[in-house]
Amino acid sequence: MLETTMDVQLLHRAASAYYLDDLRQAEIAELLHVSRPTVSKLIAEARRIGMVRFEVLDPSAGDLADLELRLRERLGVARVRIAAGDQVQRGFRGVGDLLGEELRGLGLRRGDVLLLSSGKTTYAVSGMAGLPELPGVIVAPTVGGQQEPDPSFQTNEIVRRFADRTHAEPRFMFAPAQPSPSLWDSLQADPSFLAITDLWRRARAVVVGVGEPYRGRESLTSVVPRDEPLLEPAVGDINLHFYDAAGEAVAFPGSDCLVRPSRELMRDIPDAIALAADVRKAPSILAGARAGLFSTLITDEPTALAVLAHPDSAV
Template sequence: MTRMKYSTRLMVRCAKMYYEDDMNQDEISENLQISKSTVSRILAAARKEGIVKIIVDNPLKDDYIQLEREMENKFGLKEVIIVDSGSDVKETKRNLGRAAAEYIQRIIKDGQIIGVTWGTTLREIPQFVENDRKRKVTFIPMLGGIGEVEADIHPNQIALELAKRFNADSKLLHAPYQVDSMHRKESLITDKNICEFFKLFDSIDVALMGIGSPLLNTSTLVESGYYTMEDIKMLVQQGAVADISSLFIDKDGNGDKFEFNKRVIGIDLERIKKIPLTIGIAGAVEKKDAILAAIRGKYIKVLIVDEGAARSILNEN
């Protein structure tokens, strides 16, 4: 089909109406007595002919857009959000928490169930939530309580704090994170309340998950009371490089070989993969292998990461 040649005058007039006078395509169509589809084609032609030039004046000090797109394309991620690497670990975690808060405020919808895991990065999120209306969503933990470590990094507490900030609802899982035998687990998950709670895992719409590393989190894992240093050494020897919702995975994202995973009271890895939107949050160059394992295992669709870790991941691949 031969493409229509539009006059320069028509392209300029149409462009001025659209870009300078803020008229929409329906209004231009009526004004110029042409169809809306013709208006669209004229505007496209004006850009192609160089009559319209679009310049984005980016006020950001550090522009990570290109780096984010590179990671999205390379790893097939829905979205990547890169933040500044702070002067120390605490600042980096705050930057990640702020970005995660902005992201979930943008994407959550009424009626959704939002699952959360635990950790020192996720606990930074609630303080950055800016919300002045009731959100009809429900926050739930994706696993039981994490032993003796600080209460504010527990999944129940993070779910509660986020629900508070969003003027939303929360449901809590009153169970330990892990038990010492499969017999004990089977007994626990047949409890009526816990059994009902587990059904919620199939209805999670959005998951907020920290990405941990047994190589870096040894003190927190040991402090939890569920692991000894010998346990950590054994996990590393077996190939564990990351944990998601406290489920260990190897460099390829597989978790079947880790016996500890079977005794966790919480969501399992296969269910995580089925959640429509999974958000992985992690920072530090040292977590490169853990983040890559989570990506390879298809556990995350959105990644919120700091610049140092992002560049390290791209350089590795």
């Protein structure tokens, strides 16, 4: 449902008359028996809540369908979707729209489980208007993050935002990403924690972000140590699973006690959708595909071109 305090049917009639029937605002006011300022407010509200959407095509953009095919073949994944232009500069709106299309295509039903990971991209798209209605679908976090100061790494907050937008059923995990050894042992017998790990095993789909290379990385969850020599080879991470250029796991002190699904469990989820839009993530995307941690990639045009141009892309 579109979130607004105004009459949705009246919004639809005003927007349809203005954008589809090409009526002037004065004509719409007479048709709807409202004032002209009211018509202006109705049209503006219809745009604000996502009832009306615009696409501005870039004539210099390449053939995205051909680019998607080339990138899919290079990565060896099931699907690739590419948003036109630089989505980092556009607040990931195109990525959010494509995610909405992919989720609609999955045909998720009441009782199905959808998992969400943390990260700046997943946080950005979690409240966007282009997401589908998912009543009865259970949404749960993939990693702990209760103590994180950055909302991008607070998985419960991402789940809440997503559920508010889609009317899915949220499930929350009250655990840090890296519990102490004693808390880790307690969690293994905690009913609420076990309920979440059961959802991980039942998941129909998962939406993950792709972290950029560890070296020089600015955005990092608080549980991952800075300046850790063992993490220097890491070119990316998905769900706090760090990996090198070959897609092999990179461990670091405390990584054996992180709250996250295992790599094996991640590979067993039928649909794993990765969101990654940043040219710095080209090696992260390549290696993540080699690790088998996603089956669908949603990215943008500059990032897709950077992946294809990367020296490792032919390996």
